[in-house]
Amino acid sequence: MADTITPPTLPPNASMIQMIEALWRLPRDLVSEGYDDALRALAGQLPMTIHEYPTGTPCFTWTVPEKWHCREARLETLDGRVLLTSRDNPLHVASYSTPFRGEITREELLPRLHVHPRLPDAVPFRFFYYTRDWGLCCTQALKDSLAEARYRVVIDAAFSPGTLKVGEAVLPGQSDDCFVFCAHLCHPAMVNDDLSGVAVGIDVMRRLARLPRRRYTYRLVILPETIGSAAYLSHNEALIPTMRGGLFLEMLGTGHGHVLQKSAPGDSIMDRCAALALRDDGREHAVGDFLTVILNDERMFNAPGIRVPMASLSRTLPQGHPEYPFNEYHTSLDCPERLVPGSLEASRDLVLAIVDMLEYDHVPTPLFKGELCFSRYGFDYARLKMSLMQVLFSLDGQTSAVDIARKTGSPFAVVRECLEGMAAHGLIDKAWPTPV
């Protein structure tokens, strides 16, 4: 029985793919045992606090929902032949379906039996978070085969008081000012949406943990979508002023190019570093305004009264593409086999490159006058000539290293090389872009 499934475990320092394979199949609903099992397993990968918010807790204008537990949902013929059961795949039942047990006619059944409009072999993901109702999901072939007059439906589900859980990992820095990575964990039996973002976030944090020093504090929050952000933020309002930016992570295992969705202000330091990292990365990518790529928890962070500039990073097709955001989105086909090898690692490295910019960024102030006699300071002038010029003339005591790279078009690594060469000779002074 589902009730007695042994909770999954993970070896210490599991790889991203190990995390995904161990946890993807769990029925990870908003407030549910599957979600709790997954979060508990992840908490062994790095120091993590698990915040709990009981059912009914007010969170800004939201309320923590009840726990939903579905022992089994199945469809069978009147003579007892099982046509589908959630024991095969949690997606066969719409999340948060109300309990039901009875015989219904084919005509009553069909509107509640959801298939995917484009993918006949897929079982779609449906949910009833905002209305009380029930539904089943199946492939087109199964639906087409239903020829009998009546069927039996069993949705052995229950609502009960529970606790919504948010996992938070914190890496302290010299400053309490922090950047927040965020990913949701509440999409049952799927991978790119949403385990891929969780895996990348954890791997990023494990690597940042090894840095000898960090200028900023970094947080990773893992939560059920939307309500999880509302719960976390409404109970940690004192932290909000320290959050200088954030990055939502998801859909990072597809083979599509990276897409940066800017934060609401669009020009925060996180936006600028992320756009620069993508530019310097050179591979195909896209940048879109807030609300124009994909909608997730970055909305809650950017909302009125909070206004943390959280961007989002994904690998999605453009809006308007028939397979937007990616072919297997919200279906049973979003499974480990579809992960494109190397995608998760490249996304992780991109996030690390962004952090590298955040950490290095500062406002250089020239301590010299005139164009430098570059030949005197050991610069590789033949290679760096135009970059040296562009960096030099950008030294206005206001423009930061990241902004110099953005405005001049020189790669960040080259700008950094020029600035470090100048700093090594005491030619510039460094100031952090804003007090921290």
Place this chain on the structure above:
Amino acid sequence: MADTITPPTLPPNASMIQMIEALWRLPRDLVSEGYDDALRALAGQLPMTIHEYPTGTPCFTWTVPEKWHCREARLETLDGRVLLTSRDNPLHVASYSTPFRGEITREELLPRLHVHPRLPDAVPFRFFYYTRDWGLCCTQALKDSLAEARYRVVIDAAFSPGTLKVGEAVLPGQSDDCFVFCAHLCHPAMVNDDLSGVAVGIDVMRRLARLPRRRYTYRLVILPETIGSAAYLSHNEALIPTMRGGLFLEMLGTGHGHVLQKSAPGDSIMDRCAALALRDDGREHAVGDFLTVILNDERMFNAPGIRVPMASLSRTLPQGHPEYPFNEYHTSLDCPERLVPGSLEASRDLVLAIVDMLEYDHVPTPLFKGELCFSRYGFDYARLKMSLMQVLFSLDGQTSAVDIARKTGSPFAVVRECLEGMAAHGLIDKAWPTPV
């Protein structure tokens, strides 16, 4: 005789077309009996003050001209056959022509006999406001038929002291801050230019008069072009600081799309509301910078020392079009038959939509934190989803309702629906965009 023509009258609450038909044929020159008759008739349509400025009154750098009265101007053969007379059409004599009576040769006559370069059947409109001279106007056919050696010309006109008249209708609002509609009335025997703007202005004011309350005060000024604005503004300087914007109205009965000519600053609240109303209207339209569409009294309002941001609304062809601003412009063919049915009414409704925006516009301030749990407040989320998002994230306590609609691309009506839904639940506070 023209001197004894009975002044026209209008029924109470005359339609726009009734006003035009009753008044269009009058010889409405700058300071003239025809103008006075027309203004007096209009004054019965709504409460109106008629300001009088005597000949010779200094108005900024201008001076009120003399009254011009032309009993008759005619061209005849030496044997007394009348070829043209202003009793048939006031346009046959150039406005403000000097008196003349005598025989002249064909060669002397022809340079003073004006025809239209493109429309052979039209009698063109000419005037001598800035030089003292006389001229006659006729069709190409008449001019071509002149084969005799000598003709007799009679221009039985007189200059005398008079009073320039400006009609002003005022609808008080909660604030003394006002918006000014302006139209000129001094174009004899023509319709689109200029009676159409007068008619729309009066109908707009009559409808605004029925509003249970107005936030702003509204003024309609009807005047002779340029000198009328100079006279009115130079004698009402105390009002100028209360004028937050204005809209000049003319050429609104053609079948062309609306054209908004922005005020000199170009981004006043009137400019923004007018541009938004045109965008939401959806029909073909154009927006041009100040001085690039058509020149009228908005110049005097926008000029140094006054700087009231008055835009202008017309239905003109683009500059550069061979028929610019419209085919019958400044000719005898600009007559009631050429009015395109429905145009005046659509223009009036557009102006009312602009006023609706001016009246509603405010800066909403969120009283909540986080993204709203829309399902809790009865919004039609399926229909409004992206608009609700866009409005929500625009709530920065600085951006007004009109600017939210402009920046997000959501129709004003939809933005308003979202904001009113929020206001109904006490979720936002409203502040007027500037103190009034």
Place this chain on the structure above:
Amino acid sequence: MADTITPPTLPPNASMIQMIEALWRLPRDLVSEGYDDALRALAGQLPMTIHEYPTGTPCFTWTVPEKWHCREARLETLDGRVLLTSRDNPLHVASYSTPFRGEITREELLPRLHVHPRLPDAVPFRFFYYTRDWGLCCTQALKDSLAEARYRVVIDAAFSPGTLKVGEAVLPGQSDDCFVFCAHLCHPAMVNDDLSGVAVGIDVMRRLARLPRRRYTYRLVILPETIGSAAYLSHNEALIPTMRGGLFLEMLGTGHGHVLQKSAPGDSIMDRCAALALRDDGREHAVGDFLTVILNDERMFNAPGIRVPMASLSRTLPQGHPEYPFNEYHTSLDCPERLVPGSLEASRDLVLAIVDMLEYDHVPTPLFKGELCFSRYGFDYARLKMSLMQVLFSLDGQTSAVDIARKTGSPFAVVRECLEGMAAHGLIDKAWPTPV
């Protein structure tokens, strides 16, 4: 012998072409007798101070180099046949070559014998300012003819303490605030690069000297490239705050259109006047950002700690063109015969037009209200109508004459005519754009 060449002289008030023809062939190296002879001759054309900075003097991060004197450099066969000698053309030896005398193999010689990659008949210009080495330069034909196994090389050159010289001409104005023209003189035996800029600079100054009054002070500095600017600026730091802008001059005798390279800020009054003069000039031209057209001493002036907004004016091909910056650049073919007649004069007149704008520019403030009754003030309304309108509505007490011309598109001369007409009637007040 080169040592005993009679220094060139110039007649008083020599023409630009006379200056070029008299001085172009001199071996004008950074610190050298040829350079000194040229500067001394130019000093007779207008009052000039010659600043001297001894070898070893620190100049910001630079140091004044040694004087380099090359009595002769030659290549000969072992049997004494002279293949090339610097007595024929100073370009045959790389500037600042180290002394050498000896026999070398053909294989040793060839890498030190420089030819032009594209122009087989040209002797290229090479230098060793930042490394100690020697080289010879010749045509492709000469290099191809070298078939012997060994050759004799004589570079009879010497380094010794000397003084770097900067010529400075000053024309005082009502204000100490100044604009700086700059050109370098250190390119041996070439014309467009760099004598053309020197000649234009001197002719401009001679003409400005005749003005009855100047609002600003003007400076012309003639110097060896880069190090000359470092020397001059580091020893005249007190002047830097008075320098409101500058213009570097070079390559002005080609037949290509003018190219303005903006200063680093890009919107200084010099930038704006120069761009406007080019626009009004109407002939083919281009405008590029700082560092994107051609690199010269404007870099030192724009550099950190100095920040004088110096633009540059040249007649160069676009970057990327195979002949960039011009066909004969840095070769023996850059000689007087290649000057395109009229180019220098047109460039001089363009610079004078820029100065005319700098001198006239002011912020007009209207002393009237309303649109002017233009007919009252004698304006040629038929011709000036739209310009008069545009000027009138631009009178906001903040926008200067030059900026009115730029923003409205009206030629500066027409804007000036309108403003002078208004000023003649006491209609405007004038304020200088910034306190001087």
